Structures are given as structure tokens and as C-alpha cells.
Amino acid sequence: MKPIQVGLLGIGTVGSGTFAVLQRNQQEIARRAGRGIEIAMVADLNVERARAIVGDKAQVVSDARAVIANPDIDVVVELIGGYGIAKALVLEAIAAGKHVVTANKALLAVHGTEIFQAAHEKGVVVAFEAAVAGGIPIIKALREGLTANQIQWVAGIINGTTNFILSEMRDKGLDFDVVLKEAQRLGYAEADPTFDIEGVDAAHKATLLSAIAFGIPVQFDKAYVEGITKLTSTDIKYAEQLGYRIKLLGITKRTDKGVELRVHPSLVPARRLIANVEGAMNAVVVNSDAVGTTLYYGKGAGSEPTASAVIADLVDIARQIDADPAHRVPPLAFQSNTLAEAGNELPVLPMAEVVTSYYLRIRVADEAGVLAQITSLIAGANISIDAVLQREADEVGGEGSNQTDLIILTHDTREGDMNAALAQIQGLPSVLAPITRIRKEELN
Secondary structure, three states: OOOEEEEEEOOOHHHHHHHHHHHHOHHHHHHHHOOOEEEEEEEOOOHHHHHHHHOOOOEEEOOHHHHHHOOOOOEEEEOOOOOOHHHHHHHHHHHOOOEEEEOOHHHHHHHHHHHHHHHHHHOOOEEOHHHOOOOOOHHHHHHHHOOOOOEEEEEEEOOHHHHHHHHHHHHHOOOHHHHHHHHHHHOOOOOOOHHHHOOHHHHHHHHHHHHHHHOOOOOHHHOEEOOOOOOOHHHHHHHHHOOEEEEEEEEEEEOOOOEEEEEEEEEEEOOOHHHHOOOOEEEEEEEEOOOEEEEEEEEOOOHHHHHHHHHHHHHHHHHHOOOOHHHOOOOOOOOHHHHHHHHHHOOEOOHHHOEEEEEEEEEEEOOOOHHHHHHHHHHHOOOOEEEEEEOOHHHHHOOOOOEEEEEEEEOOEEHHHHHHHHHHHHOOOOEOOOOEEEEEOOOO
16 A cells, blocks of 8 residues: 655654654554555755755755645645744645644644634544643543543643743742753753743643533633743742642633633642652643543653654554545544534633632731731632641741741632632731732642
8 A cells, every 4th residue: 555645844853753753663653554654755944954864765845835735745744833834834735635733732722723624624634642742642532532431621731841840949949030040951941931931832732632622612712821930939838838739730621601721830739640740741630420530641742752643643644544534533522513512502711710729828917816807808708718827937037027928728719709809818908918829729
């Protein structure tokens, strides 16, 4: 049987890994796919570097559109990234009748509805296992392995940069800015780390997981996104003392009112497996009705881990390339004509409607009556307190200090009610600094 002919757009870290793994494991991959998979063309602006990588194994061009225009190319692998030219090239490849594999979570989270619809109309596949959690096959698990289940919630550490930073802050007691510089020096963080540290990258991935878990359109614009830049070593230390670890989680959850879609730092009980995921590793927990709770763990980035996911998509396409498009696995697990309807029935909830529990750290004057005043305001907002701890003033500000930290843990409450209570508390003269609020996720 004729090998599948692949055109690679971009041969940087992931592209070079894809080429290397395909060459190294060619026979094994062909046995699984039922036919060979060959990279026939590579497009990269740095032609010399590309030729140094592929040698005489593939044609190298500088123009990506030359790959799309080649009638012999069956699948286009987009590894350029970003929203701009990548979107145009993906849509052009679809219009030309090419199947598409991409690792571009940003593109799909923002423009996925348009791209998936174009692919549906043209009868081609858009595959994106590499877009979420690198080498962890979480897309396939949600879309196929758990297809008999009603998914209740998904929570994941899906950004290795932020997990590395938080692990280092906990292990070494250092503040965020110091660890970020070290992460950049080691290559875990980009020169401009904004997408990572502000939670945007994780939100792109959580948006895709939400769409697949609940059969709704991709709706990145409705995600709540909060990064780790305001976290301090103080809160990480207090969390540890309380039996929790702080992780940046991407969370999507089905509720009676709709779907929660949020990314933010969370206190997770230290006894949970996901709380013990350290360094740049990723992990995703899925809770569903039939199988219960499952955990997926592994490398979320890197050349060959991500290449593993790209090639898995290529194998899937090779297996079903001659199949009737109506009988292929839908990209978002559910049949495309049901997505809009499900989106109306399960709207993405505004953050004010989300219900969770909280860790609060309030820096106050070390005076009589302050604790009673604050707890009274919390109770007045119908928020139930789980625990209250007051640090020794000497521990907080040194010997003779006249200020202290109140640590308050709450039971589940609506975010809008918590916002109202915090606004009142922040206005008290005895509250000396902005209140730290971190959501708490038990992940039962």
C-alpha cells in the first residue's frame, strides 16, 4: 500500500523530533498504521537548518504554500504556532482537501469552531493530540477511551513552566521573581513568559479539554484566567503547613447551571497524586460516572514527547484515510451537529457563579477584636468557615511586630458572595495589605 505523504510546516523543536522519531521507528509505526508514513516535504524559513536535519530524505522549501499546493501531499502537519499565518495555512490546507495535524492549542482554542467546521464540510480530519499535555494521550482518552462515560470534571497541571516554578518556590522557599529568572536560564521559561505565567497557555488547553469532555464548542473567550505572578513563598509555606500544595490548575466541570471553565492557582490536598507532580511534568485527572477517577501523567512538552503525539495522529489518519468521513471519530468527540445545541444547554458560567472553597490570608493589625470583626463579615455573607489560624506576630513581622496574618479556610461558597465579603473586609482600617485569596480544590 502506498505510504502516506506528509508535508511538515516548521521544523523547529517539535518538527525535528517528529522527523527523528518517524525515521527511527519507521517499521514499528508502519506495522501499526497498516502502511508507511513518510515526510515528503518540509517548509521552513531557515532552509539551511531544515536541510541539515532532513538531509536527502525530504524536499525542503521556504514557502509553506508550496507544500499545500503539492497534489501528492496527503497530510499537512502545522508546527508554526500562533494565530496569524498558521490559521491561514491550516484553512488553505483544508480547502485543498488535505488532512491536518497540529500542535497549535492557541489556534484551536480561539478559532477551533471555524476550523473544525471547515474540515467537516471538506470531509478531512483535523487532529491535535499534541496540542494538550505534550506526550500524554489525554485527547484520545477523553475522545475515545472514555466515550461510554458522562464526564463530571477535568482538572490538570497542563503547563510545565508554571509547575516548575511552583515546585522550586516550595522546595527552596524562594519568591516568584527569583525562580522565574532561574526557569528562563534553564530553558523552562521563554524570554517572554507571559502566556505561561499568566495562565493563558493552560487556558487554551483547558478550553479544548472542556469542549471534548462536554461536547460544547470551543469558547476560550469565556474562560476565567488567572496566573501565578501574585503568589508568594509565604502562601506556599502556609499551604504546606495546612496539608496542601499550590498548583496552577486548568479546571472544567459540569454543573446543574452549566460548565465551569477556569485556570487559576489552587490549593490541592498533599495526599492527592496530582499534588505530587513536580518540576515540568504534566498531569490530568478526569472524573466520570462509569470508570470513576483516572489520572494521566507524563511529559507535557519537549521535542520527542510532543512528536509522539503528532505521530499518533498521523497513524490515526493513515488508518482511516479511506473511510467515509461520516464514520470517522469527530475531532471534539461528539457529532458536530450537536455541539451548538449542547453549548446552549450547557453555557460556560461566569466566574461569579462558580462554587468552590477558599484559602484567605489577611494581614491585619495585631489588636483585640479584629478577628471577630472579620469573621462576622464573612458569616454575614452566608459563607461558612472551615478553619481559622492566626500566626504569631513575631513570626510575621519580627520581634515586637504589631501586625499578623489571619489564615481562613472556608467551605464551598459562590464566588460572587466571596467577592462581596472581601470588598467589605478590605475596607476595614485594621486590614493592612491586599487580601490574598486562593481557591481550594479537594478533587474528591
